[in-house]
Amino acid sequence: xxxxxxxxxxxxxWLGALIVWWVGxxxxxxxxxxxxxxxxxxxxxxxxxxxxxxIDTVTFFSLxxxxxxxxxxxxxxxxxxxxxxxVIGSLAVIFSTNYMKGxxxxxxxxxxxxxxxxxxxxxxxxxxxxxxxVFWEFTALCSYALIAFHNDDPKAVAGGVKAxxxxxxxxxxx
Numbered sequence: 435x436x437x438x439x440x441x442x443x444x445x446x447x448w449l450g451a452l453i454v455w456w457v458g459x460x461x462x463x464x465x466x467x468x469x470x471x472x473x474x475x476x477x478x479x480x481x482x483x484x485x486x487x488x489i490d491t492v493t494f495f496s497l498x499x500x501x502x503x504x505x506x507x508x509x510x511x512x513x514x515x516x517x518x519x520x521v522i523g524s525l526a527v528i529f530s531t532n533y534m535k536g537x538x539x540x541x542x543x544x545x546x547x548x549x550x551x552x553x554x555x556x557x558x559x560x561x562x563x564x565x566x567x568v569f570w571e572f573t574a575l576c577s578y579a580l581i582a583f584h585n586d587d588p589k590a591v592a593g594g595v596k597a598x599x600x601x602x603x604x605x606x607x608x
Contacts, residue, residue, distance in 0.1 A: 437492045439483040440506050440559060443516060446476045447523070447552035455545035462540060466531040469544035473527040476551060477520040480513070487513040491561060506559040515558040523551035543583055550576035567605060574601035 450472025454465050486508075493505040506512075527547055534540060553572035560566050575598070582594025 442479040447548040451545040451548035455541040473524040477524040480517045480520040507561045519554040546579045
C-alpha cells in the first residue's frame with residue numbers, strides 16, 4: 435500500500451503535467467479543471483501516505499551496485515514535508531485559476547507547477563543521493579521556468595537565470 439501511495443504521490447502530478455500541457459491553450463477551462471484535479475489528487479494521496487507511513491525503506495528496483503536502489507523512506511518528516519508540498523502546491527494551483535486566467539501558454543505554466551510538485555515529493559522522500567540530486571535539478575528547472583514564465587520580460591528571465599544558478603550551485607554542493 436505504501437509503495438503504491440509513494441508512486442502515486444510522485445507520478446500523479448507528473449502525469450497531470452503532461453496531460454495539461456497536451457490539452458493546450460485551446461481549452462483553457464479544461465486546463466484549470468485538470469490542473470486543480472491532479473494537484474488535489476496528489477495532495478490526497480500524500481495525506482493517505484501520511485496516515486500509512488512507517489520507517490521502512492520502500493525499494494522499487496535496483497540501479498546496480500554503483501548507483502544503488504530507486505528507494506524511498508516514508509518516515510515522519512519526509513511524509514510531512516511531502517504533504518506540505520502537495521497541499522501548498524494544490525492551493526497555489528487553485529489560486530492560479532483566477533490569477534492566470536487569460537494568460538497565454540497556461541498549459542506550460544500548469545505543467546511546470548505540477549512537475550515541480552511531483553519533483554518536490556520525490557526530493558523529500560528519497561534516500562538515494564543520486565535520486566535526490568535528480569529531483570533537486572528537476573525542481574531547479576521548474577523554478578527557472580516558472581520565474582521566467584513571461585519570457586518577453588527581461589527582468590523575469592534574469593530572475594529565472596539567477597534562481598537556476600543559485601539552485602545549481604546548491605545541487606553541486608549536494
